[in-house]
Amino acid sequence: MNTSNTMNQIINKALLLIAIALAIFHLYSASFGVMPAYMQTSIHWSLVGSFIILNNSLKFKFGRLIDIIIVGLIFFVSFYNINLQEKFIQSAGIYSKNDVIVGIIALIIAIEAARRVIGIILPLISIIFITYAYFGNLLPGMLKTAPFTINRIGIYLFTSNDGLFGQTLYVSAQYIFLFVLFGSILSLTGAGKFFVDIAFALTGGIKGGPAQAAVYSSMLMGTINGSGAANVVTTGTFTIPLMKQTGFKSAFAGAVEAVASNGGQIMPPVMGAVAFLMAEMTGISYGTIALAAFPTAALYYLTLSMSVYVEAGRKGVTSLPKDKRLDARAVFKEGWLFLVPLLVLIIMLISGYSAQKSGFYAIIVSLIVGLIKDPKQITVKNLIEAFFSAAKGIAPIAAACILAGVVMGVLNLTGLGLKISSLIIQISGGNVLLALVLAMLTSLVLGMGLPTSAAYMVLAILVAPALVEMGIPVLAAHLFILYFGALSTITPPVALSTFAAAGIAESNIWETGIQAMKLAIAGFIIPFIFCFAPELLLIGDISQIFITIFTAVLGCIGLSIGLGGWFLRELNLLQRILVILGSIFMIVPNILISIVGFCLMTLILYTNLKLAKP
DSSP states (O other), X not given: OHHHHHHHHHHHHHHHHHHHHHHHHHHHHHHTOOOOHHHHHHHHHHHHHHHXXXXXXXXXXXXXXXXXXXXXXXXXXXXXXXXXXHHHHHHTTOOOHHHHHHHHHHHHHHHHHHHHHHXXXXXXXXXXXXXXXXXXXXXXGGGOOOOOOHHHHHHHHHHSTTSTTSHHHHHIIIIIHHHHHHHHHHHHXXXXXXXXXXXXXXXXXXXXXXXXXXXXXXXXHHHHHSOHHHHHHHHHHHHHHHHHHTTOOHHHHHHHHHHHHHHGGGSTTTGGGHHHHHHHHHOOOHHHHHHHHHHHHHHHHHHHHHHHHHHHHHHTOOOOOGGGOOOHHHHHHHHGGGGHHHHHHHHHHHTTOOHHHHHHHHHHHHHXXXXXXXXXXXXXXXXXXXXXXXXXXXXXXXXHHHHHHHHHHHHHHHTHHHHHHHHHHHHHTTOHHHHHHHHHHHHHHHTTXXXXXXXXXXXXXXXXXXXXXXXXXXXXXXXXXHHHHHHTTTSSSSOHHHHHHHHHHTOOHHHHHHHHHHHTHHHHHHHHHHHHOGGGGTOSOHHHHHHHHHHHHHHHHHHHHHHHTBSSSBOOHHHHHHHHHHHHHHHSSOHHHHHHHHHHHHHHHHHHHHHHOO
């Protein structure tokens, strides 16, 4: 017993040391220590992989011993990769049997680490892809590949820029960890409480104020957080009970938090770090991506906010009593400094600084703000806790990124990526709408259980090329797959954000999931619209952009009313169907169809308004 306790204490200390080393390494590499990509990813994985294994230990006899052996192997293969990459410069890519063995060990460890921290889905997908690479030469038709040996597959996935230590893990090592750390430091300084308080202060006088506050506080934290499920756990523990206390059903309260937290992944400026990843994948500048993503993200939150208002009206939930409301001026005066790190981040990014440098200075400014606001919070102990929180936050993302490298490597080795694109085009018969539906379903399935950034990377390789080939603009195609990759975390059967919210709300998972899909309806419709009407992405004639966004705003408001079934009084089923139909017509980027939709929606709502009057 004592031996077990001693071992646990040693492991806990090791975890803290790894978390500290991880933070120091990334702060150093983001500021003074620029290094080659293979070195950055190898050191990053040696620390994150070790953290994953020790923090998610095997639960049987000798499990700890096996964990320690695996940690030793993680450090070995990571630094072996550094030496191998440097050797390749001299040997022109010639490798030995030992290189192959180490590569296969690295692959097995990556799959096991991912299994421990993100579950079985992505490891299974990776194994299926590896199996395809080996047996693909036996398949008929367009899926047939050239024959590949285990040696060829193993060394390619170990050393290639598309493999384990390739560009997908590099994104985690270069960008994502810094923003996870930024979020942890912001929480340490008290910024999270400020975001919640300012949201409550601004929405306290509106029907369903606590739910409105949940929407906007979760949005502010979600864009930085990088994980919808993590954000649910962070802000939902406070917002969900308060929504229930004010009269909202448990399932609805959980769904609001899940949808609001998840939307942070599509909300600029950070978009859960996907904005920087998308810039890398597409060659489009960060500024262009962030600007284009803003109108659609705003429509997503407008629909959610309006849905909350409608539900509050239907359930008779009023605004907060005046004596319980927060004074927005007082809250802002007290906490405006917490906005400075975000402003520094945005200004530096827009000014052309790298995401690494911008993230580094945003973290430094956050610490300075924390020292100004409450020096007692910025202690060594609290900083170590923030580092540990950041290590826990990056663990599932890095694990997913390293296996996304396996998928990408197999796709490029076998040519399957081009074949999948061709398959989507072939099945759709050249019909763009059908191709988008297929892309949506693929994105929802492949995104299940994955952090948004990892889901986006897989989909950017598998699905986006087909959409681009069919004539959809590159930016629209990539934002389309991002939307549905993100929405997979609230879409049953594997809906991590919904599961987390339902757990806090103590509600039925399926009921919460259905509510979440209703609340996120704009997220399911708008991506189809901007693929046909890039004006929603601020591309095109200024007058047409204005008209498209204006009608989309009215349409999203109408959707909320139609799905919620209330506008000053209950709507009957026919009225709801007609309002939803009119709202969709309003969102469609055709002026005649939008006019028809406006007339239909206005007629129904005006009739309901007249009936509501005594």
